[in-house]
Amino acid sequence: MGSCLHQHDCEEYECAGDWSLYKNIDITGVTALNETVEGSAKSVFKPWEQRSDLSTVLASNDDDAELIVFIPFTTDVKIKSICVVGGVDGHSPSKMRAFLNRDDIDFSQANDLTPVQEWELAENIRGELEYPTKYAKFQGVASLTLHFPSNFGADATHVHYIGLRGEATQMKRDAIANTVYEAMPNPSEHKYTKLFTCLI
Amino acid sequence: MVCMDNSEWMRNGDYSPTRFQAQADAINLICGAKTQSNPENTVGVLTMAGKGPRVLITPTNDLGKILQALHGLEVGGEMRMTSGVQVAQLALKHRQNKHQRQRIVLFAGSPVLADKAVLEGMGKKLKKNNVALDIVSFGEDDGEKVEKLEALLNAVNNGDNSHIVHIPGGERVLSDVLISSSIFTGDGEGGSGFAAAAAASAAAAAVGGGGGAYDFGVDPNLDPELALALRVSMEEERARQEAAMKRSAEDSTAKGQQAGESSSAPDVAMSDVGLVDTTDKSKDMMIDDDTALLQQAIAMSMAQAAQAAAAAGGGPATTDTSMEESGGDDQDLAYALQMSMQQAAAAASAAQGSADVNQVLGDQSFVSSVLSSLPGVDPNDPNVRDVLASLQTDEGKNDDQATKDKSK
Numbered sequence: 062m063g064s065c066l067h068q069h070d071c072e073e074y075e076c077a078g079d080w081s082l083y084k085n086i087d088i089t090g091v092t093a094l095n096e097t098v099e100g101s102a103k104s105v106f107k108p109w110e111q112r113s114d115l116s117t118v119l120a121s122n123d124d125d126a127e128l129i130v131f132i133p134f135t136t137d138v139k140i141k142s143i144c145v146v147g148g149v150d151g152h153s154p155s156k157m158r159a160f161l162n163r164d165d166i167d168f169s170q171a172n173d174l175t176p177v178q179e180w181e182l183a184e185n186i187r188g189e190l191e192y193p194t195k196y197a198k199f200q201g202v203a204s205l206t207l208h209f210p211s212n213f214g215a216d217a218t219h220v221h222y223i224g225l226r227g228e229a230t231q232m233k234r235d236a237i238a239n240t241v242y243e244a245m246p247n248p249s250e251h252k253y254t255k256l257f258t259c260l261i
Numbered sequence: 262m263v264c265m266d267n268s269e270w271m272r273n274g275d276y277s278p279t280r281f282q283a284q285a286d287a288i289n290l291i292c293g294a295k296t297q298s299n300p301e302n303t304v305g306v307l308t309m310a311g312k313g314p315r316v317l318i319t320p321t322n323d324l325g326k327i328l329q330a331l332h333g334l335e336v337g338g339e340m341r342m343t344s345g346v347q348v349a350q351l352a353l354k355h356r357q358n359k360h361q362r363q364r365i366v367l368f369a370g371s372p373v374l375a376d377k378a379v380l381e382g383m384g385k386k387l388k389k390n391n392v393a394l395d396i397v398s399f400g401e402d403d404g405e406k407v408e409k410l411e412a413l414l415n416a417v418n419n420g421d422n423s424h425i426v427h428i429p430g431g432e433r434v435l436s437d438v439l440i441s442s443s444i445f446t447g448d449g450e451g452g453s454g455f456a457a458a459a460a461a462s463a464a465a466a467a468v469g470g471g472g473g474a475y476d477f478g479v480d481p482n483l484d485p486e487l488a489l490a491l492r493v494s495m496e497e498e499r500a501r502q503e504a505a506m507k508r509s510a511e512d513s514t515a516k517g518q519q520a521g522e523s524s525s526a527p528d529v530a531m532s533d534v535g536l537v538d539t540t541d542k543s544k545d546m547m548i549d550d551d552t553a554l555l556q557q558a559i560a561m562s563m564a565q566a567a568q569a570a571a572a573a574g575g576g577p578a579t580t581d582t583s584m585e586e587s588g589g590d591d592q593d594l595a596y597a598l599q600m601s602m603q604q605a606a607a608a609a610s611a612a613q614g615s616a617d618v619n620q621v622l623g624d625q626s627f628v629s630s631v632l633s634s635l636p637g638v639d640p641n642d643p644n645v646r647d648v649l650a651s652l653q654t655d656e657g658k659n660d661d662q663a664t665k666d667k668s669k
Contacts (some may be wrong), residue, residue, distance in 0.1 A: 122385075125389060243300075
């Protein structure tokens with residue numbers, strides 16, 4: 062039976078409401094570096110109840126345990142704590158480093174820059190452990206970049222779930238979030254899948 | 262980011278005219294295709310040999326700047342592939358728009374000096390940073406090169422986003438082989454439009470040439486209008502050439518044949534432009550301006566060719582005003598027919614002054630068969646009939662004018 066770090070029993074109190082920051086994630090903008098399957102990073106952001114569901118996995122390439130996940134939000138958020146469910150048999154990440162509001166982190170930069178906060182992770186198959194943040198630094202977060210530099214000894218790192226707890230502030234950092242102005246029509250972007258019928 | 266090989270090995274002439282020139286043409290084509298397929302694409306070029314890798318132009322979507330940067334390059338030195346690719350990676354890392362995907366196109370003409378293990382390590386690093394790699398292997402082949410490059414490709418490849426093309430020397434032109442390769446088409450359907458235009462003109466110039474999965478390098482499912490328009494233009498061209506050949510065979514003068522062939526090449530280019538107008542039915546206003554300018558350009562170029570052509574060029578310009586009232590859709594059609602007939606008229610008068618070709622195109626049955634194969638045009642439609650009738654009477658006017666000028 063799982064028990065949270067809060068002093069109550071999870072089955073009675075609805076923890077799910079707290080871990081609903083995944084709804085504020087701009088899921089189309091989620092990218093990862095060194096993932097084996099392109100797009101698998103999006104699958105690890107799901108409701109709290111599904112955290113032990115090991116079917117969704119973000120796996121790094123073989124022989125390389127490093128992973129970087131870039132998470133943009135639709136509004137500015139304040140993050141209180143982070144929960145990471147890793148894989149079994151040493152595939153779980155052992156360290157986590159967070160960078161805020163930067164979209165240009167790749168592996169060389171991740172190792173050079175000092176992160177906003179660093180954590181030592183433990184194997185957390187059932188998602189019981191959460192890692193609190195230095196809350197004062199995590200106010201007004203428009204994008205979060207998580208770097209997992211190492212794991213518990215396996216060839217590759219597997220992450221099944223990343224949960225974020227906090228508040229959404231309804232404020233947007235950029236005036237225009239993500240627009241693409243069409244300079245020229247591009248047939249491949251305008252494929253119709255449905256037929257329209259008009260009733261006059 | 263395109264990595265160009267400008268080492269000493271590029272002086273060799275086994276690709277015409279030199280390896281370096283063939284490479285430059287291929288790079289021009291790639292840059293054009295990428296910038297056309299998506300207006301947000303950017304391309305940059307760097308050279309790998311010489312004193313060291315040097316970025317000629319940082320990623321930009323301005324084709325003119327790219328072409329200018331490629332101008333006046335010199336061959337020399339040895340290619341440094343690994344440092345070249347690393348510099349390319351750095352240039353891509355500092356791109357303006359982080360949503361663009363990163364890709365390196367590597368032209369490997371000289372022998373590959375690096376170890377296979379080093380190349381595989383480089384490939385893994387590229388994969389880790391989400392950079393795709395296209396390799397164009399040509400020029401020198403010392404046995405190991407193919408193996409090494411294949412190993413590099415396997416290390417980088419992530420879900421089939423990277424490709425390799427081997428181009429052995431010989432008669433085939435580097436750019437032509439590239440057009441039909443996966444480097445152009447593997448990009449998505451957008452690249453095929455540009456490749457189709459290039460392939461169409463290449464195929465017309467080299468009779469029976471041009472490889473590609475589809476008839477004209479354009480998938481009929483993706484762009485049926487363009488495919489149809491290309492097919493129509495090919496049929497017209499074929500009919501015109503048959504008539505031209507018949508005429509020159511009858512007269513049996515070498516002079517007639519030469520003129521016919523030399524004018525066929527610019528005609529193909531013109532008819533491509535004409536087709537762009539017909540397929541663009543939504544831009545009626547712009548077409549008026551475009552074709553007016555085109556009429557002038559055609560008139561000017563023809564005037565340099567022959568005296569008689571000048572009269573023919575002046576003729577259709579006046580008949581053009583009568584076309585204005587022909588009605589919506591048919592206007593575009595009329596312009597296209599007008600232009601192709603006008604070139605045919607110019608070519609005919611430049612060669613022999615006979616109106617055989619005009620007769621072919623003025624032939625009601627041929628034109629109506631062509632029209633019926635076009636979507637949305639009914640040959641029995643009164644508008645279309647009016648257009649055809651007026652075209653024929655204008656042809657009569659044209660001949661009269663030409664004969665009047667001659668008699669003066």
